Structure formats: C-alpha cells, structure tokens
Amino acid sequence: MDGQSGFRDPSTIHFQQDFIRRYIIGSYWLIIVLALPLWWQTTSIERLPLPTSEVYLQATKKFQLPLELCADSAFSGHVPAMQDLIRQSASYLDAKIILGRDCSMYQFSGYAVLPGTQLAIQDKTLYCSPDLPVDNFTSVLLSLVAPPMDRRAAQYAPRYRLSFTLLNEDASAGQVIISWDIQKAIIQHISPITSALGTLHNFTIESQVQFHAPLAFEPQPLSDGTYGLTPEDLTVFINSAEWTLSSSSSNDPVLHFVLFVPSTKRRPLVILNSDGSSSNSSAFLIPQWGGVVILNLPPPPPTMQFLEASELRSSFSTFSRQLLTLLGYPRLHPSISSLRKTALTPWQIDSLLRQRMHENIVRSHDTLRSTVTLVSQIEGMPVDDKVHSQVQGSLKALHELFDFARTHLTLEEMLTLSARALTLSSKAFFHPGMLALLYFPAEHKYAVYTPLFATAMIPMLAAALRELAAWRKERKARAAAAVIPEGDKNVNEPNSSDTAVSADTDAMDAGR
Amino acid sequence: MAVSEWDEKVSMKVEFFATLLFISRSITSVSLSYLTSSAKISFRQLCTLAWTYLRLMHWLEYGRHGNGNKTLSSESTESKSSLLIIIYTLNPLIILPSLARSTSSVDNAVLLTAICLACEWSTSEVASPAHKETEVSSPSLTDKVDQATPPFALGALFFLALRTHLSIDALILVPPMFMLIFSSPASRLRRPGPFKYAQKYDRPYSFLRQDFVEISLFHITMDGTCCVSFYFRASVIPLMRLSRYLFDFLIQKTNSLTLPSLTPNPGVWWYFFTEMFDHFRPFFLMVFSLHLLLYVAPICIKFQHDPLYSIFILIGILATLKPYPTLSDHGLFVGMWVVMSEVHPYLRHPLPTLLTLLHSSLLQPLFAHLWLTHGTGNANFYYASTLVGACAGGLGIVDSIWAGLRIAVEKGRVETKPWRKRRLSRNNNLEMCM
Numbered sequence: 034m035d036g037q038s039g040f041r042d043p044s045t046i047h048f049q050q051d052f053i054r055r056y057i058i059g060s061y062w063l064i065i066v067l068a069l070p071l072w073w074q075t076t077s078i079e080r081l082p083l084p085t086s087e088v089y090l091q092a093t094k095k096f097q098l099p100l101e102l103c104a105d106s107a108f109s110g111h112v113p114a115m116q117d118l119i120r121q122s123a124s125y126l127d128a129k130i131i132l133g134r135d136c137s138m139y140q141f142s143g144y145a146v147l148p149g150t151q152l153a154i155q156d157k158t159l160y161c162s163p164d165l166p167v168d169n170f171t172s173v174l175l176s177l178v179a180p181p182m183d184r185r186a187a188q189y190a191p192r193y194r195l196s197f198t199l200l201n202e203d204a205s206a207g208q209v210i211i212s213w214d215i216q217k218a219i220i221q222h223i224s225p226i227t228s229a230l231g232t233l234h235n236f237t238i239e240s241q242v243q244f245h246a247p248l249a250f251e252p253q254p255l256s257d258g259t260y261g262l263t264p265e266d267l268t269v270f271i272n273s274a275e276w277t278l279s280s281s282s283s284n285d286p287v288l289h290f291v292l293f294v295p296s297t298k299r300r301p302l303v304i305l306n307s308d309g310s311s312s313n314s315s316a317f318l319i320p321q322w323g324g325v326v327i328l329n330l331p332p333p334p335p336t337m338q339f340l341e342a343s344e345l346r347s348s349f350s351t352f353s354r355q356l357l358t359l360l361g362y363p364r365l366h367p368s369i370s371s372l373r374k375t376a377l378t379p380w381q382i383d384s385l386l387r388q389r390m391h392e393n394i395v396r397s398h399d400t401l402r403s404t405v406t407l408v409s410q411i412e413g414m415p416v417d418d419k420v421h422s423q424v425q426g427s428l429k430a431l432h433e434l435f436d437f438a439r440t441h442l443t444l445e446e447m448l449t450l451s452a453r454a455l456t457l458s459s460k461a462f463f464h465p466g467m468l469a470l471l472y473f474p475a476e477h478k479y480a481v482y483t484p485l486f487a488t489a490m491i492p493m494l495a496a497a498l499r500e501l502a503a504w505r506k507e508r509k510a511r512a513a514a515a516v517i518p519e520g521d522k523n524v525n526e527p528n529s530s531d532t533a534v535s536a537d538t539d540a541m542d543a544g545r
Numbered sequence: 546m547a548v549s550e551w552d553e554k555v556s557m558k559v560e561f562f563a564t565l566l567f568i569s570r571s572i573t574s575v576s577l578s579y580l581t582s583s584a585k586i587s588f589r590q591l592c593t594l595a596w597t598y599l600r601l602m603h604w605l606e607y608g609r610h611g612n613g614n615k616t617l618s619s620e621s622t623e624s625k626s627s628l629l630i631i632i633y634t635l636n637p638l639i640i641l642p643s644l645a646r647s648t649s650s651v652d653n654a655v656l657l658t659a660i661c662l663a664c665e666w667s668t669s670e671v672a673s674p675a676h677k678e679t680e681v682s683s684p685s686l687t688d689k690v691d692q693a694t695p696p697f698a699l700g701a702l703f704f705l706a707l708r709t710h711l712s713i714d715a716l717i718l719v720p721p722m723f724m725l726i727f728s729s730p731a732s733r734l735r736r737p738g739p740f741k742y743a744q745k746y747d748r749p750y751s752f753l754r755q756d757f758v759e760i761s762l763f764h765i766t767m768d769g770t771c772c773v774s775f776y777f778r779a780s781v782i783p784l785m786r787l788s789r790y791l792f793d794f795l796i797q798k799t800n801s802l803t804l805p806s807l808t809p810n811p812g813v814w815w816y817f818f819t820e821m822f823d824h825f826r827p828f829f830l831m832v833f834s835l836h837l838l839l840y841v842a843p844i845c846i847k848f849q850h851d852p853l854y855s856i857f858i859l860i861g862i863l864a865t866l867k868p869y870p871t872l873s874d875h876g877l878f879v880g881m882w883v884v885m886s887e888v889h890p891y892l893r894h895p896l897p898t899l900l901t902l903l904h905s906s907l908l909q910p911l912f913a914h915l916w917l918t919h920g921t922g923n924a925n926f927y928y929a930s931t932l933v934g935a936c937a938g939g940l941g942i943v944d945s946i947w948a949g950l951r952i953a954v955e956k957g958r959v960e961t962k963p964w965r966k967r968r969l970s971r972n973n974n975l976e977m978c979m
Contacts, residue, residue, distance in 0.1 A: 040954050041954055061839065
C-alpha cells in the first residue's frame, strides 16, 4: 500500500510563483507603510499654545483698589500724613481721605472717623478723640485699614475644613474622656466666626475622639511633679505618623484643632518658656496648621468622663482665638474697644477681604508666569486642553477683576473672582500630565522601539531586498534575451523555411 | 496518522466509548454545578456542549471531504468522526472552560456554526459519495442551484457577525470566510492553484455585486437589530438619540482593543502593557492590533486554494495573539487540527509542540497560584509560562503552515503510509518562504 510518491518540482507549484511571493511581501510592507502616520499621530506630544504674551502683560499689572475714608474736620491735621502712610504700607490701596463736616451719610456705605470721647469702633465707624497724638492716631488707623499680614496665617483657599479632635494620650492607663459636647461648643464659639467669615471661605467642620494617641517623645519631668514641654518639644508635638487628624474625604486644606488629654502617668503637662519657667497658658499655635490645647484634668479622676460644654468653654475660646489668627483676621489695636459685643467688626472683615484679594492676585500672577515660562523652556512638556482652558479661565478672571471699576463689582464678588483665578492657575501648574515627560530624553525612545521593531524588521528587509535583487536580475535577463532573437532571426532568414524558423523559435522559447 | 487503518470493530468501540464519555462528562459537570451553584446554569452548559458537539459533527460530515482520497467510505467517515468526538470532548482545553461556565464556549460554538454554514455549499453534492470535483457542469446541477445567494452564505455571515460582536478580534476571519463562501471547503492542499469560484456560480462578478449588497445589508441589519433589541425596553427613544446609541454601541465593541483591564490572562498583551510608559501606550496598542491584521492578507494569498485551511491557521494566530485569549481558543485550534487530517503526516514536530503546550498548561495554574494566592512568586514566573504557551502556539502555527505547503510537493497518494516508516526528505531544496 505504499503509494507511489514522488516529488514535484517546487517551482511549478502555484504558490511558489514569483508574483505570489511578491504580493505577500508587498502586503506586509503595505500595512507597515499605512501604519507610519498612525505611529506619528500616537506618539506626538500634545502641546496646545498658551497665551504667553498675555500672561506676561497681565503679570506686570498692579492692582489698585480704591478706599474712601471720611474723616471729620476735627482731624484735618492728620490727613496728609495719613494718606502717604497708607499708600506706603499697602500698595494695593488707593486711599482717599475726604474731609467733611458731616460724615453721617457715609456711615452705611463707607468708613468714617468721627470724634468721640474714647477710642472705640462700631461697625464701620471709628470714634476717636481729637486730642489723640498723631502717632497714635496714625498707628490706630493703619492697623484698621492696612494691617500687616500675619505670618502665621494659612494661605488663602476658598474652602476650608476645620477638624476638632479630642485626643486621649493613653486611655488604658486610667482616666478616659469618652466624649465631649462638641455641637454646643461649636455653636457657641466657632459658629459666629464661620458665619461672619462666610463670604471669605466655605467651612466644613468635622470632629472626632481618639483614645490612644501616644507622644513620640518623653516630656521632661520637673521638680514639682509636673511634666514640661520645651519649645523644641512643641515643634514635634504633633505625631503625624501615628495620629490621623483629618479625614481624607476631600482635597480641601484643613485647620486642625487638637484638645490633648495627657495620660494619668504624665499629668499635669505644662508648657515651658524658653527660659525654663512654666508658662501660664496651656495652648500653643502651630503656624498654618492649627492649634493645640492641653487639658489637664483635676485629680482624683473618675474613670470615664463626658466633657460638658461648660468645661469646654476655656478650651474653645482658645480655639476661636487660634482660628482667627490662622485665618489671618487682623487684630484690633489694643487701645481700641469694641462697642458691639461681637468679636468681628465689618471694618476688619473688609480689610481681611482686601488683603486676601491682593494676596490671591499676586499668587495668580506668579503661578501663571511660572507655568508659561516652564512650558516654553521644556520642550517635552505636554499641554493638553485642560491645562489650556484652565490658564485661559484664570486670565479671564483676572481681566474681569481688573475691570471692576467699569462693572461696579462688590468686594465679595471681587474676592470670588480672585479666588477663581488662583484656583485655576494652581490647577494648571500642578496638573499631573505636565510632569510626564520631564526626564525623557530621546535616547529612551530608541531604547523602547529597538528591541521589538529591529528584530521584526530584519527578515522583512532581507526578504524585500532579496526580491528586489531578483527582480532586477530578471529584468536584465529579459532585456538581454529580447535582443538575441532578433539577431538569430536575421541569421535564419536566408534559410527561409517556415518550419526551421518556427522550430528555432520554439527551441529558444523552451530554453528561456 | 491514517484513520482508515483502524478496524471497524475498533471504530465502533471507540464510538461507544466516546458516547459514554460524553454522557459521563455531562453528568459530572451537572453534578459539579449542583454542588457549587444553581442548576439552571448547568442546563445552559449542557446546551453549549451539545451545540458544539453537534456543530462539529455536522461540519465534519458535510464539509471536509476529499482528503486526496477521492473515494469516501462510510467507515472512514465514522471512525474519523469518532476520533474527532474523542479529541474534542476529551480535550481539557475544551472541558475546563465549559466547567467554568465561561462564555468562550459560546464564542466557539458561534464560530463553528459560521464555518459550518459557510462550508455547506451544496447538499446535493454530498449525497453521492463517489463524486469528484470536476469542471463539468451537468444540467441537473444547474437546475438544483439557483443563481441567487444560497441561504447558508447569509447564515454564515450572520453568525460571523455575531461572533464579531462577541469579540472584535474575530474580524480577521472575515476575508477567508468570504473566500470560503465563494469556493468550496474541500481540501485542495494537494493541488494548489489560483483562487476560483465554485462552479455553481456561472457569472461570478454579477453575483458578487448582488450578494455583496445583500451581505452588507445583512451586517447592518444585524447591528441594528442588536441595538434595537438591547434598547427595546425604552421604546420612547427619539430617532436621533437612537442613532447616537447605535454609534456608541458599535464603538464600545472595540473596547477590548484599548486593553481596559490588565488582569493576568494566558495571553501576551497584559505584561507588556503593565510595564510600559503611558506616553507609548496608544502607539503600542495600535501596533499590537495591527499585528493581528498583518497576517490576514499573506495567509489568504498563500492558501487561496484552500480557504478553510487559512481559517484554521488564522484561528491559531487569533488564539496566540489576541488581547484576552482563553483556553477554548487553543482548544478550538486543536480541534480543527484534527479535522485537517491529511496534513498530519507532514508535520515536522507535532510532539514537541504538544509537549510544549502541555508544559505550559501544567505550569500556568501552578505559577498563578504561587503568585496570586501564596504571594511567594511574582508575575515573571507566570508570564514566563504564558510565553512558553505562546511559543507552543507559534510552533503549532508554523508547523501547520509548513505541512500545508509541503503536502503540495508530494505527487500521488501517501496518506496510507504509517507514520513510523516515513522519512521526510530533507535533501530537497525546498524553499518554503514566508
């Protein structure tokens, strides 16, 4: 049953023919050639053009906010010095002091300085006695109109989270505070501030109680049985590694307020001055972060306790003072007394608004300029349409803000615009896509392509070159063979026999 | 491996054994599914198994005849079909996805239905077993075959469209499927020649024009019916929104090409894309997708005389190189390999291929368990075994291509020669390029 197997000549098989082979190589190369524009399109960096010149132009502009102050004619002597001084200390204020006999009509819309028996402030009016020396008068008015920015204040953000934490250092060692009447304390002490400053920031308040919050260091025991915290200890007091003091539910900046209850072994805990003596206060402020109040409970301690609102009063008044400092609220000059019982006067709130607005504009200018400079300097940095639209939006907000005189914006609207400009410029600068190709030299690109494509292209190139050489040889052979039969035909014609001619041509056809 | 060597008795025993095995496997899978979850899924699974089994049976009996052996005997058909049943049902690559209740078994079944319908070019030809493929068109033939498209062709395209909807990578099977519809599935590997239409189509080009329109309309209707049936509950959709839903629905079908999920699978894509820079990701997605498309034209050109063989090879390429391969893709390749029995004598290294596949299949679950459950290994272990599996797939494809071309060099019939006594001549300067 062994079949009679022989082999055909491979060159006679249909798929061995030249044109099949060339079609196959051609189809491979066709797809590669068609893929080249796709390669270009998928690996090109998207760099939308940013309005560079506009940003530079905007960054040079200075913001000037007009401020009108109506002073009674009794203070006419102090006025010229006042104006220069204000312009010197706060360049963004274009102060104009109007001397007028009757400032009463300004009482509802502007700021007025009126004569009075003592130094007092009420809403937007300052009562001052005319006999006050010039220096005192100027310092008082300056502190109201253009207060210096507190370095401890946190940077402006349109949304803030206030996080109140009750930390028991060690609940297992004895006394533990299981809960506190935080709602009432907030309503009593914190809500007035947040509602008064509601135009500036949007506040979210969260609170928690923790039962085991160990310190990362040992406070030094003092001679009288107390434990002291040196100023160096205060800098490392917050054990950020082990304490979780704020939830990670949003990206808003947080101001932390910590009520720390030391463990029974280390009670009472006092703060030491730099010279070693115990200080009176049991609270300290951490700039731009928050505040800590240490609660030393009286002995003998019951095992579990609930802190009433009355017991929290002193702690929370400390917290409210710390909150005002952290928000940058300017302090009243100590000689001024407030005629209303509220701690926050509209004059000071307005000053804070103006200060924050100026700060926002400066920061927006800086951020935009840095963004544009960075993009122009680094060739490999992509600029996608989100960054582009954010830069455009920030510029638009700044243009609207600088146009306030024409559109008659209120102070709150102007602050909102400045906040939006700041937010958009920060988002554009810190966009994650901008950092992608910062350290990506061109050599890395070759390292990525070569392993895959060089090894794949070698057989293709070899096959293509081989086919090209064979085709060229074939063409040459065909051209050479086309010459020969004419020559032979001339030789054969003297025979002039049809059969001989046809036989010769047949033989030559077979031999080709 | 010549099937007609087997005894009749052996073949009957084999068939009985195979049927018994099939029933027992169904029972085991039914009982397993009762142990694990609700019973109604086992019914679907039974349907899937039965469907794939029936499809293959149908296809074998009516599709692939003409081994080079012109005469068909009923025993050889039966023993071949029993061999096919055994290999398909005992194949662990087919059993395991069915037991896992994976939809890849349904993918396989749909694809096999499409191929079977495309093969079913004329039932009248099968009735006479001694029929030879000649160029003579008898008057009876022209009476039976009508000039319009046979319904099987549209059915094949419908199932192919369905398969493409299930996974977009099956697009590479569209050109050879068209070639299969227009020609015959009978093996012409021994007599390669240019692609020619089956003789039932007297005027091929006019038919092409008419049917192409019908076929395209069929694809569009298929997509449209899918969309409409998907959204028919919200029947108050205005027309413009419907067209937008249609467009989104169709665009979503290409989602797997953007590699949304990098879950480890027995494929080669996921590891490459975990370690690559984001900047190059769209470029390499484009390259890998184009890589799949790259092989369609060369294989269809080279095997234009036998489109079923080109479908077989493209299924192998799909199993190795698609974005989210499953075990049943390799299982389908192995199953189809059994059908192409005339090339079995010409394979150069079937045993190493099988052993590599076995090696990879045994190591993959071990390394996956070590890495993902134990946490002692890492991804490189698992990916190395996956690469060995891809190597096995590549070996299988290359060997099949070699055998498909080598068979044409033989003159006369050699299929009866036992495997052991064969000496493949290597002295010939056979330039099997590409």
